Amino acid sequence: xxxxxxxxxxxxxxxxxxxxxxxxxxxxxxxxxxxxxxxxxxxxxxxxxxxxxxxxxxxxxxxxxxxxxxxxxxxxxxxxxxxxxxxxxxxxxxxxxxxxxxxxxxxxxxxxxxxxxxxxxxxxxxxxxxxxxxxxxxxxxxxxxxxxxxxxxxxxxxxxxxxxxxxxxxxxxxxxxxxxxxxxxxxxxxxxxxxxxxxxxxxxxxxxxxxxxxxxxxxxxxxxxxxxxxxxxxxxxxxxxxxxxxxxxxxxxxxxxxxxxxxxxxxxxxxxxxxxxxxxxxxxxxxxxxxx
Numbered sequence: 001x002x003x004x005x006x007x008x009x010x011x012x013x014x015x016x017x018x019x020x021x022x023x024x025x026x027x028x029x030x031x032x033x034x035x036x037x038x039x040x041x042x043x044x045x046x047x048x049x050x051x052x053x054x055x056x057x058x059x060x061x062x063x064x065x066x067x068x069x070x071x072x073x074x075x076x077x078x079x080x081x082x083x084x085x086x087x088x089x090x091x092x093x094x095x096x097x098x099x100x101x102x103x104x105x106x107x108x109x110x111x112x113x114x115x116x117x118x119x120x121x122x123x124x125x126x127x128x129x130x131x132x133x134x135x136x137x138x139x140x141x142x143x144x145x146x147x148x149x150x151x152x153x154x155x156x157x158x159x160x161x162x163x164x165x166x167x168x169x170x171x172x173x174x175x176x177x178x179x180x181x182x183x184x185x186x187x188x189x190x191x192x193x194x195x196x197x198x199x200x201x202x203x204x205x206x207x208x209x210x211x212x213x214x215x216x217x218x219x220x221x222x223x224x225x226x227x228x229x230x231x232x233x234x235x236x237x238x239x240x241x242x243x244x245x246x247x248x249x250x251x252x253x254x255x256x257x258x259x260x261x262x263x264x265x266x267x268x269x270x271x272x273x274x275x276x277x278x279x280x281x282x283x284x285x286x287x288x289x290x291x292x
Contacts, residue, residue, distance in 0.1 A: 013080045014087040016115055034066030079133055086140045093147050093219035098229050103143075103150055110139050148215050154228050155210055155221060157239045165206040167243040172201065176250050180257065188264055189257050197253060201246055204238060 011018045044050050090107060097104055114136050121132055160168060171177065177198075184191040207224035214222055264270060 011076055011080050013084055013118070014111060014115065015091060018076060018080070018118060034070075037066075079136075082133070083136055083140060086144060089217075089219060090140065090143055090147070093144075096151070096219050096227050096229055097147075101150075101228075103146060106146070107143055110143060114139060147219060148212055151215060151219065151221075151228075152210070152212065155207070155226050155239075158205070158226055158228070158231060159207040159210075159224060159239045160204055160243065161206075161239070162208045164204075164239070164243045165208065167247075168201065168204060168206070171243065171247060171250070174250065176254050180250075180254060183257055183261075186261070189260060193253055193256075197246070197249060204242055 044053055090111075094104060094107055117132060117135075180194050183189055184194050205224060205226075207221060207226065209223045210221045220227060
């Protein structure tokens with residue numbers, strides 16, 4: 001019954017049905033006939049009833065092929081049950097990395113080799129899946145390990161660790177940033193520079209909980225759902241090291257704005273207009289001018 005159900009539904013492995021149309025039709029006929037035959041034997045439950053058995057030894061031996069077919073189905077179903085979950089995991093992982101990543105090419109080449117090898121084995125009279133199963137298991141586990149290692153590296157580059165997360169919080173309240181926010185209202189200063197800086201700082205995501213064990217059941221971080229395919233990798237650092245870079249950038253922006261203000265204060269028109277200021281305000285500007 002289970003074999004007949006498998007014939008109806010197919011045996012799927014890595015997105016492909018291992019039972020082709022022609023094979024399914026042939027096996028269905030064999031198993032249907034065998035089912036009728038074996039059900040007819042259920043009436044012969046005692047030695048006395050067996051005396052009335054109307055089948056010859058030759059008639060019974062005719063169903064030897066059906067028994068072998070059932071054994072083959074059991075082996076094939078066992079194969080799909082053993083390796084189906086990791087193949088499904090890899091199929092999900094394929095949609096996580098960018099198309100051009102070298103792991104994707106290795107995955108697809110290996111997949112093609114495995115599926116072709118299985119189809120060749122299944123076309124033989126009595127397929128032996130034991131040796132093939134060992135090779136497939138080694139290949140699938142190797143691909144999974146490679147993905148986990150690569151994903152962990154990419155995750156580290158794209159996410160802030162615990163220390164970086166603390167630095168980010170500190171930088172958001174940094175006095176230099178607060179000073180720039182106040183100066184941003186001055187028309188002569190490039191306020192877009194500050195906006196870009198703030199957007200980049202705010203865009204840095206933190207995740208320091210991921211472990212390799214987390215990736216055993218799903219190829220995506222369960223804490224931040226990082227997908228390299230979606231978050232396009234840029235030349236800018238977004239994880240470890242990004243905060244140090246932004247800290248230096250904040251210094252540069254503050255220095256550039258200070259220089260722009262000092263240059264502007266040397267303008268003769270500005271100098272003349274300073275006389276219109278209150279003495280205490282003018283004094284503050286004079287002190288600032290001497291910081292050049």
